[in-house]
Amino acid sequence: MEGLMEGVLSNVDWPEIGLASWDTLVMVGLSLLFSVVIGLPVGVLLFLFGKRQLLEQPVAYAVLSFVVNVLRSVPFIILLIVMIPFTVMLIGTSLGVAGAIPPLVAGGAPFFARLVETSLREVDRGIIEATQAMGANVRQIVFGALLPEAMPGLIAGITVTAITLVSYAAMSGVIGGGGLGDLAIRFGYQRFQTDVMVITVALLVIFVQVLQMVGDRLVLHFSRK
């Protein structure tokens, strides 16, 4: 076993891999957290401002929708570069794990916001009507009925966003973002260390599989239909 490792995976620096995996985990975890914290209210507002909805506001909807579309239409690799001055302004550096988080959130939050809007639209209008008929105000309708009813869809949305962020986080290696992607680019690509490339890709695949599995379990747990 030892010999095999020496021969085939001679370039692999396991502590480095461990560190990079941890960095990826931190990047995905933190950016997912911020994406949800920002994307959820934006998604709820998109839904409420929409046509024939509770707070129908065509202008506010158009503005919000435009911003979300702009962020979503810029390819992430470009967004990473465009965001650099802003990231430096915000946290002092555009490098490393910390530097990767603002562009990741800029990519993840609007993505998640759209998923929130879609899953809220899936909620039966009759339920909103019934809740209104009980004398609920908009806040009560959102927190008491809409979000609980949309819970499975929201969790599925968080899962999809998390997986998207894994690939975005790997991409951030290009501008010195750290993590497994950074390792794959610096060693696997620039130094032709195929074994490092294989290991990082394998770890990313495992990471995504685990996320999907956990997400599916949670969706099932919250589904009552």
Next chain:
Amino acid sequence: MIVFDQVQKSYPIKGQAVPALHATSMTIQTGEIFGIVGHSGAGKSTLVRLINLLEPPTAGRILIDDENITGYSPAELRAFRRKVGMIFQHFNLLSSKTVADNIAFPMKLAGIYSAKEIRERVEELLQRVSLADQATKYPSQLSGGQKQRVGVARALACRPTILLCDEATSALDPQTTQSVLRLLADINKELGLTIVLITHEMDVVRRVCDRVAVMDAGEVVEMGAVSDVFLHPKHPTTRDFVFESEHIDHDDMQRDLEHAKGRILRLTFRGESTYTPLLGSVARESGVDFSILSGRIDHIKDTPYGQLTLSLVGGDLDIAMSALTAADVHVEVLR
């Protein structure tokens, strides 16, 4: 008492105001079960949603117990809605909440009940709708009839004075419909609750309603006591509904009448006279021979009624007619 004073509703479609309800004035008495019957698109959904202002009227006033609800502020409106329960065709229960939590939901929204009050009220309502053993289940685990009973319990949670039923039995099978209607009639009696019920089935109206309004193309075309409207329909739409509910094919009936000989009468019995053995004695006294062309004996709410179409030959028709009228039978000469 619910008073509609020249209430009108129209929807803007492509910049034009399309009327859903033409100017309507009517009064629904406290404690009665008021039916609104009409085909889909006749405006009955709109009418019932005006009562709790899920749809605000375009013009006119709606007075509930002498208060003009159309002038309410948003906060007043929300407080008012707690006093108006509503049940729906597709139940509209929250799939993410248990049966007990669904029933507790309006009380929690109201924010004026203690946890203990809510728990006790939910327990009481579960008993009332015979679902005490289903409290921890989720709606998806219940049958249609059980779901609607949860809907009823939820609607009653905040002790409303009015209950609105939006096609509440249309998604249920006949047997379940019967049990839900019985539940509605019972709570109407026990709680003195005013019930406004919309339906496209005259049979539902016949079983539980005291009075009925028939709607057609955004207008109330006929209104009155169920027994009057049902036994002596005047407007063509009403007649269609009554025939439909009795499974009478109008053309078939005309053909039958053409074959029959002599005079044709339609007799309507109501109440006790339904059970009186009248026809035989009238035939003997007047010497008239009769054959029954069609007939039906049933109940309107709790009152029995019978309606027979007869052809009469020979004998003294005047004696027969006056004997029938004297026995409190409504006689119509069809031919």
